[in-house]
Amino acid sequence: xxxxxxxxxxxxxxxxxxxxxxxxxxxxxxxxxxxxxxxxxxxxxxxxxxxxxxxxxxxxxxxxxxxxxxxxxxxxxxxxxxxxxxxxxxxxxxxxxxxxxxxxxxxxxxxxxxxxxxxxxxxxxxxxxxxxxxxxxxxxxxxxxxxxxxxxxxxxxxxxxxxxxxxxxxxxxxxxxxxxxxxxxxxxxxxxxxxxxxxxxxxxxxxxxxxxxxxxxxxxxxxxxxxxxxxxxxxxxxxxxxxxxxxxxxxxxxxxxxxxxxxxxxxxxxxxxxxxxxxxxxxxxxxxxxxxxxxxxxxxxx
Amino acid sequence: xxxxxxxxxxxxxxxxxxxxxxxxxxxxxxxxxxxxxxxxxxxxxxxxxxxxxxxxxxxxxxxxxxxxxxxxxxxxxxxxxxxxxxxxxxxxxxxxxxxxxxxxxxxxxxxxxxxxxxxxxxxxxxxxxxxxxxxxxxxxxxxxxxxxxxxxxxxxxxxxxxxxxxxxxxxxxxxxxxxxxxxxxxxxxxxxxxxxxxxxxxxxxxxxxxxxxxxxxxxxxxxxxxxxxxxxxxxxxxxxxxxxxxxxxxxxxxxxxxxxxxxxxxxxxxxxxxxxxxxxxxxxxxxxxxxxxxxxxxxxxxxxxxxxxxxxxxxxxxxxxxxxxxxxxxxxxxxxxxxxxxxxxxxx
Numbered sequence: 001x002x003x004x005x006x007x008x009x010x011x012x013x014x015x016x017x018x019x020x021x022x023x024x025x026x027x028x029x030x031x032x033x034x035x036x037x038x039x040x041x042x043x044x045x046x047x048x049x050x051x052x053x054x055x056x057x058x059x060x061x062x063x064x065x066x067x068x069x070x071x072x073x074x075x076x077x078x079x080x081x082x083x084x085x086x087x088x089x090x091x092x093x094x095x096x097x098x099x100x101x102x103x104x105x106x107x108x109x110x111x112x113x114x115x116x117x118x119x120x121x122x123x124x125x126x127x128x129x130x131x132x133x134x135x136x137x138x139x140x141x142x143x144x145x146x147x148x149x150x151x152x153x154x155x156x157x158x159x160x161x162x163x164x165x166x167x168x169x170x171x172x173x174x175x176x177x178x179x180x181x182x183x184x185x186x187x188x189x190x191x192x193x194x195x196x197x198x199x200x201x202x203x204x205x206x207x208x209x210x211x212x213x214x215x216x217x218x219x220x221x222x223x224x225x226x227x228x229x230x231x232x233x234x235x236x237x238x239x240x241x242x243x244x245x246x247x248x249x250x251x252x253x254x255x256x257x258x259x260x261x262x263x264x265x266x267x268x269x270x271x272x273x274x275x276x277x278x279x280x281x282x283x284x285x286x287x288x289x290x291x292x293x294x295x296x297x298x299x300x301x302x
Numbered sequence: 303x304x305x306x307x308x309x310x311x312x313x314x315x316x317x318x319x320x321x322x323x324x325x326x327x328x329x330x331x332x333x334x335x336x337x338x339x340x341x342x343x344x345x346x347x348x349x350x351x352x353x354x355x356x357x358x359x360x361x362x363x364x365x366x367x368x369x370x371x372x373x374x375x376x377x378x379x380x381x382x383x384x385x386x387x388x389x390x391x392x393x394x395x396x397x398x399x400x401x402x403x404x405x406x407x408x409x410x411x412x413x414x415x416x417x418x419x420x421x422x423x424x425x426x427x428x429x430x431x432x433x434x435x436x437x438x439x440x441x442x443x444x445x446x447x448x449x450x451x452x453x454x455x456x457x458x459x460x461x462x463x464x465x466x467x468x469x470x471x472x473x474x475x476x477x478x479x480x481x482x483x484x485x486x487x488x489x490x491x492x493x494x495x496x497x498x499x500x501x502x503x504x505x506x507x508x509x510x511x512x513x514x515x516x517x518x519x520x521x522x523x524x525x526x527x528x529x530x531x532x533x534x535x536x537x538x539x540x541x542x543x544x545x546x547x548x549x550x551x552x553x554x555x556x557x558x559x560x561x562x563x564x565x566x567x568x569x570x571x572x573x574x575x576x577x578x579x580x581x582x583x584x585x586x587x588x589x590x591x592x593x594x595x596x597x598x599x600x601x602x603x604x605x606x607x608x609x610x611x612x613x614x615x616x617x618x619x620x621x622x623x624x625x626x627x628x629x630x631x632x633x634x635x636x637x638x639x640x641x642x643x644x645x646x647x648x649x650x
Binding site for chain 1: 326329330333334337338341342452455456457458459460461464465467468471472585586588589590592593596597607608610611612614616619620623626627630631634635
C-alpha cells in the first residue's frame with residue numbers, strides 16, 4: 001500500500017505502531033483544521049514562533065538603543081508604534097519581547113506540567129495515604145489565589161525573570177496534578193495495568209510507561225489553555241516591576257514604563273498590551289480547539 | 303477515621319461531612335500559614351540582618367538571633383508563628399512603622415468597596431446575559447458572550463485599566479482619575495465603615511458621594527467586566543443543561559409561556575449553582591484588584607501589597623498575602639458550604 005496516503009493513514013487496522021501513531025496524528029490535525037477559530041489561534045502561535053526566531057531580522061531598529069531627540073514620538077510611518085521615553089522604537093521592542101514571552105511560557109510549561117503529571121499519576125496510582133497526602137497538598141495550593149502566591153514567592157526570591165518563572169510554575173502545577181489523578185483513577189484497576197504488574201514491572205515502570213502516557217493528552221490540552229493565564233501573570237509581574245528587569249523589552253514591563261506618560265503619550269503603554277492580547281487570544285483559541293478534539297468529555301461540561 | 307465516626311451512630315454519620323469540611327478548611331488555612339512561613343523564613347533574606355543592620359558586631363547579631371528565637375527548631379518557630387497570627391500579630395511593617403494588622407484593617411475597606419461594586423456589576427449584567435444567551439442560542443447575544451469570555455481570558459486587567467483611563471478620564475473626562483476621591487475632599491468624610499460611598503451618604507455629603515462615585519466607577523466596571531465574562535458563560539452553560547431536561551419539554555407541551563419556562567422552570571434550579579460561581583468570581587476579584595489598584599492608585603490592600611513588595615517589606619507582604627489568601631479561602635469554602643446546605647441533591 002502506498003505509504004503516507006490518506007487511506008494508509010486512516011487505516012482501521014494499522015500494521016505498525018508508527019502507522020497507528022501517524023494516523024492518530026493525522027486525525028487530530030484534520031479535525032483541528034475544520035475549526036476555523038482554532039486555525040486562527042494556530043496561525044497566531046506560529047507567527048509568535050517566527051517573530052521570536054527572526055526578531056533581529058524583522059525589527060527595523062535596535063530594541064535597546066534610540067536617540068533622545070526622537071523620544072516620545074507618536075506613531076508614524078517611520079515608527080509605526082511610536083517611540084518611548086528613551087527614543088527607542090516601540091515596534092522593534094515589541095518584536096523582541098516575543099522572545100521573552102515565549103521563553104517564559106515554555107519554561108513554565110516545562111517545569112510545571114511534568115511536576116503536576118508525576119504528582120497526579122503517583123497519587124492516583126497508589127491511592128490510600130499517598131493519595132490523601134499528595135492531594136491534600138495539591139488542594140491547599142489550589143485553594144490559594146495564584147497571582148498573590150506568585151507575588152509572595154517573587155518577593156522572597158527577589159525580582160527577575162528566572163524567579164518569576166519559578167514562582168509561576170510553583171502556582172501552576174496543582175491543576176495538572178488534579179487532572180492527571182482524575183485520569184489515572186479511570187484506568188487504575190484496568191486489566192492492562194494488572195497485566196503489566198503481573199509480568200513483574202516495578203511501580204515506577206508502570207507509572208512511567210503506562211500511566212503517564214495516557215494522562216498526556218488531557219494535560220497538554222490544559223497546558224495550552226493555561227498559556228494565556230501564564231502570559232498574563234508574567235506580564236503582571238513585569239508590570240509590577242518584579243519580572244523581567246529593564247532594559248529588557250518585556251511587554252508587561254514596557255506597559256509599566258509607559259504608565260508615567262499614559263495621559264499624554266498613550267501609545268507607549270498601550271502598544272505592548274495589544275501584543276499581549278493577541279498572543280493570549282491565540283493560545284485560548286487553539287487550546288479550545290485542541291480540547292474539542294482531544295478531550296471531548298470536557299466540551300459537554302463547559 | 304471516617305469509619306470510626308460512622309460506627310458511633312446516626313447522628314455522627316450525618317455530621318460527618320460537616321466535620322470533614324471543618325477539617326479541610328482548617329488544613330487549608332494551616333497550609334496557607336505554612337506557605338507564608340516558608341516564604342518568610344527559609345528564603346535567603348536574613349531576618350536578623352534586617353533588624354540589627356549589616357554593621358552590627360558578632361555579639362549583637364547572635365543576641366538578636368537568640369532573642370528572635372531563630373535558633374529554635376523549625377517546627378517550634380512555625381508553632382510560634384501560627385500562635386502569633388491567630389492572636390492577630392502579623393509583625394511590624396518597615397515601610398509604615400505600624401503593626402501590619404493595623405495597616406491591613408485600614409486599607410481593607412477600600413478593596414472591599416471596589417470588589418463588591420465589581421461583583422454587583424458582574425451579577426446584575428452577567429446573569430441575565432447568560433440566561434438570554436441560552437434561551438436564544440446562536441443569536442448575536444450568544445456570540446457577544448463568546449467574545450466576552452475570550453476577552454476575559456486574554457486581556458490583562460492592568461492594561462485594560464490604563465486604556466480605560468486614557469479614554470474615559472484623559473480624553474472625555476467622564477470619570478474621576480486615580481485615587482478614591484478628588485484630592486481637595488480627601489479625608490473630609492468622617493470614617494464610619496471605611497466604605498467611602500456609604501460614609502459620605504451617612505455624612506449627608508452629596509458632593510463627596512458624587513466625587514467618590516466618579517472615582518470608583520471605572521475600576522469597579524473593569525473588575526466587573528472580568529467577573530461578568532465568567533458569570534455569563536457559566537450561567538449560559540447551566541441554563542443550556544436545564545433547558546435540555548425533559549421537564550422543560552413537559553412545560554412546553556402544557557403550553558407554558560416561554561418567559562415562564564425560562565425564568566420559573568429553568569432558572570430556579572440553577573440559582574444554587576450560581577452561588578458557587580459568584581463566590582468564586584468574588585474571591586477572584588479580590589485577587590484581581592491587586593493589579594487594578596496599582597493602576598488606579600487605589601489605597602487598598604493590593605496597593606499596600608505592591609508597595610511593600612517594592613520595598614522588600616516582608617512582614618507587610620506576608621501579612622497581606624495571608625489576609626487575601628484567608629479571605630479567598632473563606633469565600634470559596636463558604637460558598638461551597640452554602641451550596642451543600644441549599645441544594646437538596648448535594649445533601650443526599
